[in-house]
Amino acid sequence: MLFKAFLIKYGEIGIKGKNRYLFEDALMDQIRYALRDTEADFEVTKEQGRIYVEMNGDYDYDEVVDALGRVFGIVGICPVIISEKCRWEDLCRITGDYMEENYPDLNLTFKVFCRRADKHIYKPSMEMAADMGEYLLDRFSQLSVDVHHPQVSLNIEVRERVYIYSIEIPGPGGMPIGTNGRATLLLSGGIDSPVAGYMIAKRGVKIDAVYFHAPPYTSERAKQKVVDLAAIVARYAGPIRLHVINFTDIQLAIYEKCPHDELTIIMRRYMMRIAQSIALEEKSMGLITGESIGQVASQTMQSLLVTNAVCSLPVYRPLIGFDKNDIVDISKEIGAFETSIEPYEDCCTIFVAKHPVTKPNEHHICRSEHHLADVIDQMVETAIKTQEIIDCG
């Protein structure tokens, strides 16, 4: 049996009052975007507060469910079969066949829910549900009814046609992209930052990304890896614009003029400053990083304080309380892990002191940065001016 449509269940959107239609429209746009690359011919419709994806002709079920499973805002995906309005006896037979096909075992409890948009057909909804239940009990002796905690909730909805469904595949939840502004992700080649981008995007935020490239200390392949990671996040977050900043000169200047145990922290402060300039240009409302307290020297509370001090935009750190294992789990779930662990250097791992400061003091750091005073503004300006833009996804 081919499911002819998918009923899309969404959660938090439902409570957004007068803005509800904005959220629903964004969700429909995202569904269309996600299905764009499938071979299916489909139509996304909204009827009486429900979103349906109706399929025309043959399509690859797994591919479509997989694509819908990446659309933020979807809580559940229900594959639906559609019947023309027919005689009651035929509807019973079709429903019975549906049950038989989807639950071969049939040794389970169920409950029938009926809804009619067309009130002139069949019988009152409650009566319809009871009669359908009786028909099924008669036809399949293993079935039993449980009206409080049924294992299968069988839904029959009568509209222009009759929709039958009982299966709900969980969606990713969250909010549709485009309903919550825009933020700029500091994307490295590591495990954390793609996950951070994914998590903020899940709240409906449109994402840009910044990558700091340091040739010849980082290779073309390291850059390609970041482009690949952006494309992986874009499968969920929609197209991502990646700003590639050549960071070599700044990094070398820091290496030459500043104390080595402060290299990383100073480097990160310049990365944040540059990311913020780009964010402001892109009308982005915040920065996103993959930092998590205490993971490395530059992510102690003291280091975060000193790094944060150069930003006026809010910095979103969705992984702040996560253990590495938890981050790895999400990374695997979204399909980024294999790419993240490819062995190409990113610029954070090259200029690392043996014993970096773990409790930097902002006053000291500012004094160190003062050694860069005559060159750094020009370098930052050049780095921003010569950025390369790559659209991913």
Added chain:
Amino acid sequence: MEIYLDNAATTRVYPQAAETVLKVMREDYGNPSSLHMKGVDAEKYLRDSRETLARLLKVEQKEIVFTSGGSESNNMAIVGSVLANKRLGRHVITTRIEHPSVYNPMEFLREEGYEVTYLPVDEYGLVRLDALKKALRPDTCLVSVMAVNNEIGTIEPLEDIAGIVRQTNPHTLIHVDAIQAFGKMKIYPSRLGIDLMSASGHKFHGPKGTGFLWIKSGTKVHPLILGGGQQKGMRSGTENVPGYAGMGSAARLEFDHLDEKIDRLYELREYFIENVLKIEGTHLNGGRYRGSFSMSQEGMAGHCAAPHIVNISFEDIRAEVLLHALEEKEIYVSSGSACSSNHPQLSGTLKAIGVPRALLDSSLRFSFSYDTDKDQIDMCLQALGELLPVLRRYTPGGRKRR
């Protein structure tokens, strides 16, 4: 202008070989097994290519089996010969500096219950003959040694090795991985007294996905790819006719005026080494001089290398950084073996010849071809001269150097 000094990784296909490939693909596209004219025309390319290779190696045409490249040739030589000669014994010998396409089949045999002896090498990468003598046993069925090392260019004393093996145990099979040697050294397998020899098309300006294995007639090798019985059952699958035609054409060109070209390449190599060693903090890994497959000749035993491979260690430099810095000037070289650059821990040769730990990650391979000219070498030397002081400013050791 692009300067490609990574010819041990792969080479640019000779234009004439590429034209041959294209012609076969577009016009003579038949399946050599087909009975009609189209098949016969296609088969002719295979015959021509086989004839060329046989002539250049001074062997019989029927002794050449086409493969998909060096790795397949090595796999077939090792696994195939051991499978077909079980009665010879369950002990095999190889060296510590082989390419992964020899090392991994050896490890596969070990897992299957064979005993594998890995011979040590000296500071130039030369197989220790005394160790070979000690390792040989009555049940040794195979000895596999490379002709030219892919990382540092060492020429192994194949004649001496074959002599020792034959003297001790005449039935033991000898395989030579000649992937880096074919076209850069004069190598005649039947005169060396070996049984199997691997080569790869893309190392001598032929197309990728092509190679061959020479199997001395009478030597039993079990095929690894079974199917329609092509190539007398030794390697099934419709032959890569355009590829093999291109490989034959490339081999012809590579061997044209070979003596002069080898002379010139050795001069170029020496010129490069002489000048690169003038730069502070550089070391040559492996031998410096011209050599052959015999220890007894030339009197330079142990100090020899193939004409196209030079491996240099640069103190206080990370090889990968220098590689990318050269890349920015369109000079392309390799760190370790390009095939295994993603797995730096696999670079076994440098470790095996005793390069100090601090320099393992500081070594680059420059590999030439007959197209390489002195201008390119000069530009590379100039680039190294400019880059090294700059890059060393940003490394801990380099800072002290100032």
